[in-house]
Amino acid sequence: xxxxxxQETFFKEIYNxxxxxxxxxxxxxxxxxxxxxxLLQEVFIKAWxxxxxxxxxxxxxxxxxxxxxxxxxxxxxxxxxxKSVDIDKTVIGKEEESEDKEQQIQLLYKCISELxxxxxxxxxxxxxxxxxxxxxxxxxxxxxxxxxxxxxxKQQLSTxxxxxxxx
Amino acid sequence: MKExxxxxxxWNQQKQSTVPDVSQIISKAKKEKRSMGNxxxxxxxxxxxxxxxxxxxxxxxxxxxxxxxxxxGLMFLTIFSYSALRLYQAKQLKAIDLTxxxxxxxxxxxxxxAFQQFVATKCTLAYxxxxxxxxxxxxxxxxxxxxxxxxxxxxxxYIAWMLIAYFILGKKQKQKEYEKTQSIIDSIKKIExxxxxx
Numbered sequence: 001x002x003x004x005x006x007q008e009t010f011f012k013e014i015y016n017x018x019x020x021x022x023x024x025x026x027x028x029x030x031x032x033x034x035x036x037x038x039l040l041q042e043v044f045i046k047a048w049x050x051x052x053x054x055x056x057x058x059x060x061x062x063x064x065x066x067x068x069x070x071x072x073x074x075x076x077x078x079x080x081x082x083k084s085v086d087i088d089k090t091v092i093g094k095e096e097e098s099e100d101k102e103q104q105i106q107l108l109y110k111c112i113s114e115l116x117x118x119x120x121x122x123x124x125x126x127x128x129x130x131x132x133x134x135x136x137x138x139x140x141x142x143x144x145x146x147x148x149x150x151x152x153x154k155q156q157l158s159t160x161x162x163x164x165x166x167x
Numbered sequence: 168m169k170e171x172x173x174x175x176x177x178w179n180q181q182k183q184s185t186v187p188d189v190s191q192i193i194s195k196a197k198k199e200k201r202s203m204g205n206x207x208x209x210x211x212x213x214x215x216x217x218x219x220x221x222x223x224x225x226x227x228x229x230x231x232x233x234x235x236x237x238x239x240g241l242m243f244l245t246i247f248s249y250s251a252l253r254l255y256q257a258k259q260l261k262a263i264d265l266t267x268x269x270x271x272x273x274x275x276x277x278x279x280x281a282f283q284q285f286v287a288t289k290c291t292l293a294y295x296x297x298x299x300x301x302x303x304x305x306x307x308x309x310x311x312x313x314x315x316x317x318x319x320x321x322x323x324x325y326i327a328w329m330l331i332a333y334f335i336l337g338k339k340q341k342q343k344e345y346e347k348t349q350s351i352i353d354s355i356k357k358i359e360x361x362x363x364x365x
Contacts (some may be wrong), residue, residue: 008193023184036168041192046265050198053266061305063266070265070272073358104177118361140268142361145280154171161174 007051010046013059015044019127028124029072029117031109039075043068058137065130067136069121111160119153125148208256214250218243230308237240238304245297252286270362277355286342294335299329 009071046067054063063089113119118139125135132150136143221243259282263275270281302325310318 011193014187015186015192019186019189020184023186024181027181027184037187045196047192049200050264051293051350053258053264066268067265069269070267073269073273074265074276075262076358085340101177102182105181108174116361117358127175139362140270148194157174159173159234 011048014047018061018064019044022064024122024128025065025068025121026072026110028109028127029120030075031113035075039068039071042075043163059134060080060094062134062137063128065125065134069125069138072115072121082145103145107164108161111157111164114160115153115156119149122146122150123153123157203261205253205258210250210254210257214247214254217246217250221246232308234304235308238301239305241297241304242300245294249290256283256286270359273359273362274353275329277352277359279324280348280352280355282347284352287344287348291344292337292341295333298352 017038023036026039026043027033030036043064050067054060077152080089112123115123122135124137125138130138132146134141135141135150136146139146139162141149193271221239225236225239230239239363256279265272278294306322306325310321313321
């Protein structure tokens with residue numbers, strides 16, 4: 001197998017393992033399926049272009065999540081006015097509208113969208129069950145600071161969710 | 168207050184994401200790399216062509232006045248410098264490393280946009296002024312044999328157009344560019360602050 005073929009095989013493995021996770025991260029960040037699709041493609045295009053930079057010093061998940069976090073932040077510079085998620089617009093069809101489960105998910109997206117950009121990414125990583133130590137490496141925030149931050153974000157998110165649930 | 172565990176349960180209820188096929192991503196990535204390379208090649212080609220075109224005009228016509236050479240030289244330098252600047256910007260954008268920490272990536276991005284703002288406002292203004300100054304020097308000899316009436320008409324139209332281009336179109340465009348880049352820089356700074364807190 002040539003180096004190029006090896007690279008493609010390696011990339012395919014990464015893509016198959018992490019694309020659903022990265023897609024959910026993007027979805028949590030944008031709250032919009034179409035934007036999340038675009039972001040997912042951007043993340044993996046960047047990963048492909050930077051594949052030679054991956055030396056195995058960190059876990060592959062850390063590396064790919066870091067690209068995802070940076071791509072999300074990079075994307076937001078031109079999307080800041082679209083930050084707020086409109087529940088009515090994000091619900092896809094009438095059938096789904098009636099589904100309580102779907103509405104709860106959409107409500108959760110809306111609540112996440114009300115957090116600051118960096119908090120949105122941290123909480124989405126946490127919801128994806130990425131370990132604290134790995135989130136700390138991805139975001140380059142010390143683990144101690146991260147714990148404090150996460151505690152605050154959890155409280156903030158729960159409060160926002162409860163507020164909307166009462167409406 | 169809703170417990171976070173409950174939110175986690177909701178999060179886990181999401182449907183499995185449908186993602187595009189990996190071959191689609193690979194072909195898109197390769198295409199993007201090619202198109203970036205082509206963009207840079209086109210810019211270099213424009214740069215070289217402008218140099219050749221100016222050299223050709225100077226070699227073809229036997230100019231008598233020094234002002235003409237100053238004008239042509241100024242035009243050449245202006246076009247060359249501006250194209251080189253654009254080329255540098257394309258390379259700078261390509262060099263932004265999204266595999267590093269968010270803080271460093273944001274810093275790089277901020278620097279890129281600060282430079283973009285400088286180019287789009289101050290450098291573009293300098294480009295406009297210097298290029299027109301070059302034309303003024305060039306016209307001194309070119310217009311010398313023309314009748315006075317013709318010269319006056321030509322200069323009036325030329326100056327009027329330049330004033331419109333600068334004061335109406337240019338200023339609006341400059342303001343738009345400034346606001347656009349400033350809003351990007353502001354949002355990057357805001358995110359940088361979020362990382363600095365705590």
